[in-house]
Amino acid sequence: MSKFSEQVLGWFDLHGRHDLPWQKTITPYRVWVSEIMLQQTQVKTVIPYYERFMRSFPTVEALAQASQDAVLAHWAGLGYYARGRNLHKSAMKIMADFEGRFPESYDDVLALPGIGRSTAGAILSIALQQRHAILDGNVKRVLSRYLALEGWTGNKNNESFLWHKAEEFTPISRFADYTQAIMDLGATVCTRTKPCCETCPVRSGCLANQQDRVRDFPAKKPKKEKPIKQAYFLVLENMEGKLFLQQRSQIGIWGGLWSFPEYESHESCLNKMKKYESQSTSLHSLVEWNSFRHTFSHYHLDIFPVVVKGIDENHALQVFGNGEWACKVALNSQQATLGVPAPVTKLVRLIRECKNV
């Protein structure tokens, strides 16, 4: 066993994380769900989502039999909703192709939607003690410092180089512990800002530390300007205080989630409302609320709410097409049965509190 993995494992036994929710009882299914939720998402954020998800869907079969709406309702607020859709798809595939048993061959696991090279390695090493490397954000950071790797870790050559090193550093035993150990090291010692090099088990061999250049690695990702887009949200409220929601396309942002009818311009939004009013006899008040900004990883979205109260429920369905009149729209995500994007949750809260800010 190499000195690196020996040092990492020795540190892990004393200082690693051994009581995370998905570590309590280790099964491929439980590890799989955790790894998907943890993609691009911090542990602290995941924990409450994981607990709730596992309570509702304790087995592959339970997940496969659930509706997509139920799954996405559990994912609402977590982001990257394709993860939830793919998890659900994979569960159905596991029922159809593997009799409900999570596959144990690397190729079969890799073929499931939403599982790439790193996630497949993590699941099979942690849950089934197979020898596979991982290369997530933690490993990239640890290795780029240990090896003083110049340049962004996301570029092709560096990625290929790091995969090679990640496999080389993986020991010949204790595969589950090593996978967990290298991630724990990155998450608690070799952190992005203010790493604790004094307590690091591999500092003696760390080139960045030797050169006193820990701060230089990993190199920052080249940044690009985020475009600004606009969206008009038509907020329809009926006499009972229910709000009108429509399910979004599976393709594009917030795929499969429920949101307010959305228009790209002020004009198209008001035209739609005029079309409704021309056929309606009831009275209602239209108020254009102040806009607010929601920022994605790749663009800013300025949201302009157009709030109309006193809408006739059945009449609206005729004009606006398919939709649902929801009562408690994800104000409490514990009770929500529809998945709603974060800014919709925010806007609903503002409406309920009558805060036009």
Added chain:
DNA sequence: AAGCCGGGGAT
């Protein structure tokens, strides 16, 4: 290779 896909924690 670059773009798409979220939301929040940390700074």
Added chain:
DNA sequence: ATCCCAGGCTT
């Protein structure tokens, strides 16, 4: 406001 987080998929 910026950067990044237990990445993968599409073009």
